[in-house]
Amino acid sequence: xxxxxxxxxxxxxxxxxxxxxxxxxxxxxxxxxxxxxxxxxxxxxxxxxxxxxxxxxxxxxxxxxxxxxxxxxxxxxxxxxxxxxxxxxxxxxxxxxxxxxxxxxxxxxxxxxxxxxxxxxxxxxxxxxxxxxxxxxxxxxxxxxxxxxxxxxxxxxxxxxxxxxxxxxxxxxxxxxxxxxxxxxxxxxxxxxxxxxxxxxxxxxxxxxxxxxxxxxxxxxxxxxxxxxxxxxxxxxxxxxxxxxxxxxxxxxxxxxxxxxxxxxxxxxxxxxxxxxxxxxxxxxxxxxxxxxxxxxxxxxxxxxxxxxxxxxxxxxxxxxxxxxxxxxxxxxxxxxxxxxxxxxxxxxxxxxxxxxxxxxxxxxxxxxxxxxxxxxxxxxxxxxxxxxxxxxxxxxxxxxxxxxxxxxxxxxxxxxx
Amino acid sequence: xxxxxxxxxxxxxxxxxxxxxxxxxxxxxxxxxxxxxxxxxxxxxxxxxxxxxxxxxxxxxxxxxxxxxxxxxxxxxxxxxxxxxxxxxxxxxxxxxxxxxxxxxxxxxxxxxxxxxxxxxxxxxxxxxxxxxxxxxxxxxxxxxxxxxxxxxxxxxxxxxxxxxxxxxxxxxxxxxxxxxxxxxxxxxxxxxxxxxxxxxxxxxxxxxxxxxxxxxxxxxxxxxxxxxxxxxxxxxxxxxxxxxxxxxxxxxxxxxxxxxxxxxxxxxxxxxxxxxxxxxxxxxxxxxxxxxxxxxxxxxxxxxxxxxxxxxxxxxxxxxxxxxxxxxxxxxxxxxxxxxxxxxxxxxxxxxxxxxxxxxxxxxxxxxxxxxxxxxxxxxxxxxxxxxxxxxxxxxxxxxxxxxxxxxxxxxxxxxx
Numbered sequence: 047x048x049x050x051x052x053x054x055x056x057x058x059x060x061x062x063x064x065x066x067x068x069x070x071x072x073x074x075x076x077x078x079x080x081x082x083x084x085x086x087x088x089x090x091x092x093x094x095x096x097x098x099x100x101x102x103x104x105x106x107x108x109x110x111x112x113x114x115x116x117x118x119x120x121x122x123x124x125x126x127x128x129x130x131x132x133x134x135x136x137x138x139x140x141x142x143x144x145x146x147x148x149x150x151x152x153x154x155x156x157x158x159x160x161x162x163x164x165x166x167x168x169x170x171x172x173x174x175x176x177x178x179x180x181x182x183x184x185x186x187x188x189x190x191x192x193x194x195x196x197x198x199x200x201x202x203x204x205x206x207x208x209x210x211x212x213x214x215x216x217x218x219x220x221x222x223x224x225x226x227x228x229x230x231x232x233x234x235x236x237x238x239x240x241x242x243x244x245x246x247x248x249x250x251x252x253x254x255x256x257x258x259x260x261x262x263x264x265x266x267x268x269x270x271x272x273x274x275x276x277x278x279x280x281x282x283x284x285x286x287x288x289x290x291x292x293x294x295x296x297x298x299x300x301x302x303x304x305x306x307x308x309x310x311x312x313x314x315x316x317x318x319x320x321x322x323x324x325x326x327x328x329x330x331x332x333x334x335x336x337x338x339x340x341x342x343x344x345x346x347x348x349x350x351x352x353x354x355x356x357x358x359x360x361x362x363x364x365x366x367x368x369x370x371x372x373x374x375x376x377x378x379x380x381x382x383x384x385x386x387x388x389x390x391x392x393x394x395x396x397x398x399x400x401x402x403x404x405x406x407x408x409x410x411x412x413x414x415x416x417x418x419x420x421x422x423x424x425x426x427x428x429x430x431x432x433x434x435x436x437x438x439x440x441x442x443x444x445x446x447x448x449x450x451x452x453x454x455x456x457x458x459x460x461x462x463x464x
Numbered sequence: 465x466x467x468x469x470x471x472x473x474x475x476x477x478x479x480x481x482x483x484x485x486x487x488x489x490x491x492x493x494x495x496x497x498x499x500x501x502x503x504x505x506x507x508x509x510x511x512x513x514x515x516x517x518x519x520x521x522x523x524x525x526x527x528x529x530x531x532x533x534x535x536x537x538x539x540x541x542x543x544x545x546x547x548x549x550x551x552x553x554x555x556x557x558x559x560x561x562x563x564x565x566x567x568x569x570x571x572x573x574x575x576x577x578x579x580x581x582x583x584x585x586x587x588x589x590x591x592x593x594x595x596x597x598x599x600x601x602x603x604x605x606x607x608x609x610x611x612x613x614x615x616x617x618x619x620x621x622x623x624x625x626x627x628x629x630x631x632x633x634x635x636x637x638x639x640x641x642x643x644x645x646x647x648x649x650x651x652x653x654x655x656x657x658x659x660x661x662x663x664x665x666x667x668x669x670x671x672x673x674x675x676x677x678x679x680x681x682x683x684x685x686x687x688x689x690x691x692x693x694x695x696x697x698x699x700x701x702x703x704x705x706x707x708x709x710x711x712x713x714x715x716x717x718x719x720x721x722x723x724x725x726x727x728x729x730x731x732x733x734x735x736x737x738x739x740x741x742x743x744x745x746x747x748x749x750x751x752x753x754x755x756x757x758x759x760x761x762x763x764x765x766x767x768x769x770x771x772x773x774x775x776x777x778x779x780x781x782x783x784x785x786x787x788x789x790x791x792x793x794x795x796x797x798x799x800x801x802x803x804x805x806x807x808x809x810x811x812x813x814x815x816x817x818x819x820x821x822x823x824x825x826x827x828x829x830x831x832x833x834x835x836x837x838x839x840x841x842x843x844x845x846x847x848x849x850x851x852x853x854x855x856x857x858x859x860x861x862x863x864x865x866x867x868x869x870x871x872x873x874x875x876x877x878x879x880x881x882x
Contacts, residue, residue, distance in 0.1 A: 056746045056778075074788070087784070091791040096779045108746040109676045109775035113684060114791065115798035155779045163742065163781035164755050195749050236750075240655040242853075258527045266531060274849045276694035324581065328474045328526040331613050332654075333856035334849055337582050357527035360474075361514045361573045363581035366505070370492070373509040373532065380533035431692045431752055435660075438751035 049131045052146035055098040056108055060150030061448040066128050073122040076136060078152070086156040093136055094121035096155070097145040117141065150449075164346075167437050168211035172302040175390040181297070181400065182209040186218040189231050197447075200440045203234065206401065207437045210280070214299060214403040215390075221284065221397045228284040228424045231399060236432025239278055241271065242332050249283070249423040256329055258357055262415065267298050267383045267408035268355035270427070272325045273334035277353065279430025281404040285394035289419030296410040297402065298388040300352035304341045306388075307379060314375035319343055321372040325353065326360030335360065340379065351405035354379070383408070394423065405430065467549045470564035473516040474526055478568030479866040484546050491540040494554060496570070504574040511554055512539035514573070515563040535559065568867075582764075585855050586629035590720040593808040599715070599818065600627040604636040607649050615865075618858045621652065624819065625855045628698070632717060632821040633808075639702065639815045646702040646842045649817060654850025657696055659689065660750050667701070667841040674747055676775055680833065685716050685801045685826035686773035688845070690743045691752035695771065697848030699822040703812035707837030714828040715820065716806040718770035722759045724800060732793035737761055739790045743771065744778030753778065758797065769823035772797070801826065812841065823848065 054060060068079035076093065078086045095102065095114055102112045114121075118140055125137040134147040157163070173179070188202035209216035221227055228246055232238050238245050243257075252260040259265065271277045308315040322337040344350040362372060382388065389410075402409070404427070414421055472478060486497035494511065496504045513520065513532055520530045532539075535558075542555040552565040575581070591597070606620035627634035639645055646664055650656050656663050661675075670678040677683060689695045726733040740755040762768040780790060800806065807828075820827065822845070832839055 056744075057748050058751075089787045089791070092780060092787055095791075104676055104679070104681070104775075106679065107673050107676050107775075110777065111676075111681075111775065113774060113798055113802075115795040115802075155781065157779070157781045157787070158784050160781055164740070237658040237660060240658065242655060255525050258522055258525050258529075261522070261524065263522070263529075275697075275847070279693075322582070326474070330475050331857065332853045333476075333860060334853045335856065336849070356531060357522075357525075357529065359528065361575070362510060363573065363575045363578055366576050369507045369510055369575070373507070373513075377533040380531055384531075384533075429693070431754070435750045435752045438753065439749065442751060 049129060049133075051131050051150075052133050052148050053098040054148045054151040055096055055103050055110070058151075058442055059446040059449040060148055060154055061445055061452060062132065062150040062153075064149070064153055065132055066134060066149055066152075069126055069128055069134065071123045071126050071136075076123060076126055076134070078134065080153070084156075084159065086152070087158045088152070090121045090123045090138070092157075093123075093145065093147065094138055097147070099143075099145060101143065102145075162346075166211065167434060167441075168208050170301065171212050172305060173213060173299050173390075174302055175298065175388050176386065177391075179390045180392060181215050181217040181390065182213060183217045183219055184209075186221045186231075186399065189218065189221075189234055190227070194234070195439070197443055199234070200443045203436065204440050207235075207433060207440065210401055210403060210433055211437060214301075214406045215297060216401050217392075218399045218401070219395070219397065221399050223286045223396045225286060225424060228282060228399065228426055231284070232282055232426050232428060235280070235401075235436050236428055239427040239429055241274075241278075241427065242329075245426060247425050249425055250421060262293075262413060264413040265409075265411050266356055267296065267410040268357065269300070269353060269404050269408060270355075271334075271404075272338070272353040272355045272358050273327045273336055275336050276429070277351075278404045278427035280401060280428040280433060281409075282399060282401050282426050282428070283394075284399040284424045285396050285422075286424055287396055287420045287422040288394045290414040290421045291418040292412050293414030293421050294391055294393050294412045295400075296412070297390045298383065298408040298410070300354060300406050300408050301349045303379070303382050303388055303408070304349055304352060306382060307341075311375075311378045313371075314378035315341065317368075317371050317375035318379060321362075321368055321375070322364055323353070323372075324360040324363050325355070325358055327358060340376075349406075352408070353405075354383070354408055356380070403430070467547060467551075469549050469568075470551050470566050471516040472566045472569040473514055473521050473528070476569075476860055477864040477867040478566055478572055479863055479870060480550060480568040480571075482567070482571055483550055484552060484567055484570075487544055487546055487552065489541045489544050489554075494541060494544055494552070496552065498571070502574075502577065504570070505576045506570070508539045508541045508556070510575075511541075511563065511565065512556055515565070517561075517563060519561065520563075580764075584629065585852060585859075586626050588719065589630050590723060591631060591717050591808075592720055593716065593804070593806050595809075597808045598810060599633050599635040599808065600631060601635045601637055602627075604639045604649075604817065607636065607639075607652055608645070612652070613857070615861055617652070618861045621854065622858050625653075625851060625858065628819055628821060628851060629855060632719075632824045633715060634819050635810075636817045636819070637813070637815065639817055641704045641814045643704060643842060646700060646817065646844055649702070650700055650844050650846060653698070653819075653854050654846055657845040657847055659692075659696075659845065660747075660752075663844060665843050667843055668839060680711075680831060682831040683827075683829050684774055685714065685828040686775065687718070687771060687822050687826060688773075689752075689822075690756070690771040690773045690776055691745045691754050693754050694847070695769075696822045696845035698819060698846040698851060699827075700817060700819050700844050700846070701812075702817040702842045703814050703840075704842055705814055705838045705840040706812045708832040708839045709836040710830050711832030711839050712809055712811050712830045713818075714830070715808045715810075716801065716826040716828070718772060718824050718826050719767045721797070721800050721806055721826070722767055722770060724806075725759075725797060729793075729796045731789075732796035733759065735786075735789050735793035736797060739780075739782055739786055739793070741771070741790075742778040742781050743773070743776055745776060758794075767824075770826070771823075772801070772826055774798070821848070
């Protein structure tokens with residue numbers, strides 16, 4: 047009987063899509079040859095701390111318990127081979143222990159051939175607006191009644207999560223207009239992020255507004271809560287009532303605006319990636335302040351977020367000699383925010399719910415007449431972490447099906463020999 | 465009668481500690497001379513967009529409504545003077561409007577003389593551990609019964625907020641041991657940050673643990689949730705029961721550990737500020753992943769956060785040629801985490817509540833025997849934003865008192881002239 051494949055140091059499923067055909071080693075490196083010609087190298091110390099045995103991982107939680115610095119010496123490779131299950135077996139000196147590694151897990155974690163482990167889960171596709179554009183729109187069937195964490199739920203969530211991750215925006219249609227429905231939708235993705243505006247907030251004109259959002263005036267394109275160190279990664283808005291004249295919703299892809307600025311006015315782009323603007327709320331009982339460029343690039347130069355909201359900026363407190371250039375760049379950006387080429391416009395119907403990346407998309411609304419009817423959106427925030435986690439789980443469920451199918455194959459009766 | 469001082473573009477209070485003695489201008493700059501000799505310059509465009517009049521700010525919310533790029537030309541200064549109230553009055557061309565600026569507000573927002581608007585609200589003081597050390601400890605009187613946002617509340621909160629901002633840690637004593645009390649304490653600072661572990665989580669040994677925290681094993685020094693893009697800025701732990709043998713709490717100042725490493729092994733320090741480790745939770749239904757250095761410096765080279773938790777690291781997926789150096793640096797760090805010089809040790813008494821900066825401090829606990837009694841901590845998270853906002857409000861209340869006192873002076877009967 048074949049030995050079974052070893053455990054992995056996680057709860058994930060790793061289909062064995064390729065076999066290891068050859069293995070060699072020196073004291074510090076194991077080199078694997080795969081059946082498709084790929085060659086992968088793994089460091090001895092990396093293998094040691096990513097083992098899945100009980101000296102490395104707590105079997106109850108699969109969290110690491112090994113502290114590498116307590117070993118008597120650097121882990122070195124004494125011997126290695128591939129066993130009958132296809133697993134890599136490595137003898138580690140000086141502990142004189144033998145560790146087994148799952149080939150599917152090893153293949154996925156092949157850092158020798160991984161260009162960038164931080165690439166987006168779904169490719170980012172920037173977009174322009176215009177009259178013929180509308181958001182990716184899906185029926186909301188299933189969001190309220192599939193079993194949490196089931197395969198059916200994964201199927202319902204997948205196209206929505208991919209639209210949000212890729213285009214920054216999705217619209218679900220046909221939801222009930224019960225207040226609080228939003229929380230059930232949001233929790234399909236992850237826990238709601240509460241703020242000083244509450245857990246669920248109500249966007250309607252108020253008598254004593256603590257934000258321009260709670261008036262009937264037009265709102266210019268903006269992200270919410272740029273005054274926070276980490277402004278919310280996702281915003282959800284659920285339309286419960288809309289019978290007013292005006293108040294059309296407008297959304298812009300902030301990454302597309304930034305790319306246009308980079309192309310058309312590179313000095314302004316560069317200035318807006320550098321100048322630390324002061325974002326500040328003006329409120330009677332809270333005082334959030336954060337400093338940030340308006341266009342934030344990550345350490346690889348890729349667009350990470352935009353922080354744009356004229357009405358949530360405090361006085362600029364930067365290097366005196368940069369102030370005129372900063373304002374020139376700001377105006378170059380402001381002009382583009384008004385250009386129709388970026389604006390995706392739509393009207394909320396009761397039962398619509400939009401989910402969008404609040405660190406990428408800007409949203410705006412036209413003024414409406416408070417006397418013409420009622421307009422009531424219910425909103426909440428999530429973090430980007432939550433959608434990434436949920437999407438990885440959706441991908442994991444797909445891998446689990448592959449592993450289960452392969453197991454069925456293995457356990458099917460062998461072909462009768464002649 | 466004197467004209468009254470103009471409004472400011474916020475809800476804050478700005479005591480007039482100095483008078484403007486002289487003013488001059490060219491088209492793009494106003495130059496002020498103050499009664500203590502300070503000279504401050506303000507750009508025309510900066511003054512234009514930070515005005516507090518109704519063309520610039522929505523009077524209901526004090527949020528900006530001006531879009532600078534809609535002006536017909538760059539705002540230039542046509543004339544300026546100091547009026548009888550002590551305010552700066554600026555005539556702006558080409559709009560031909562006159563704007564008035566509050567001298568207390570101008571003095572505070574003097575970016576011409578501000579070295580760094582991003583300096584910490586309270587100076588950061590790193591600390592070592594050792595047997596004679598204990599956390600800053602305050603009686604919790606008042607946290608449950610002062611009026612929210614009152615001057616009395618500000619007095620209760622101030623020393624605790626200053627300890628957390630400055631040393632990263634405070635201990636409150638003498639609270640009730642009712643489950644849920646924690647939420648009332650936390651909300652004095654700001655809204656709780658929910659996670660997949662819930663809003664309030666219970667740290668006790670569980671039968672089916674989804675984290676090593678929910679076992680009775682020792683936990684090495686770590687921060688919570690380094691698997692999130694923004695790991696929680698504050699953690700609160702409230703002791704409801706503690707009758708076990710063992711289970712002593714240990715805390716380390718991660719900034720002190722980082723500084724020691726920088727001094728003693730600069731290569732390891734440098735490596736840990738650069739290598740992108742993979743932080744990953746291992747769970748059945750969530751899959752959080754984030755990449756980060758273990759020691760994070762901001763763009764000015766100052767310590768911003770540490771991300772250290774061996775049991776929440778996934779397989780390192782970085783540049784192949786950096787792997788051995790990364791592990792050497794990791795072990796240099798791990799060795800220091802075990803050194804008694806950093807460890808502050810204490811035993812939770814029922815009714816104790818600690819609040820600490822989870823992006824700076826590492827916490828750990830000794831193993832305990834589950835049979836020896838009960839150990840129950842209730843915990844929750846907040847963001848750093850919340851404590852900063854709360855502390856700014858405390859400072860604002862102090863300024864309001866100064867302004868009110870000055871107002872009393874002004875409204876007091878004038879000295880009788882001879």
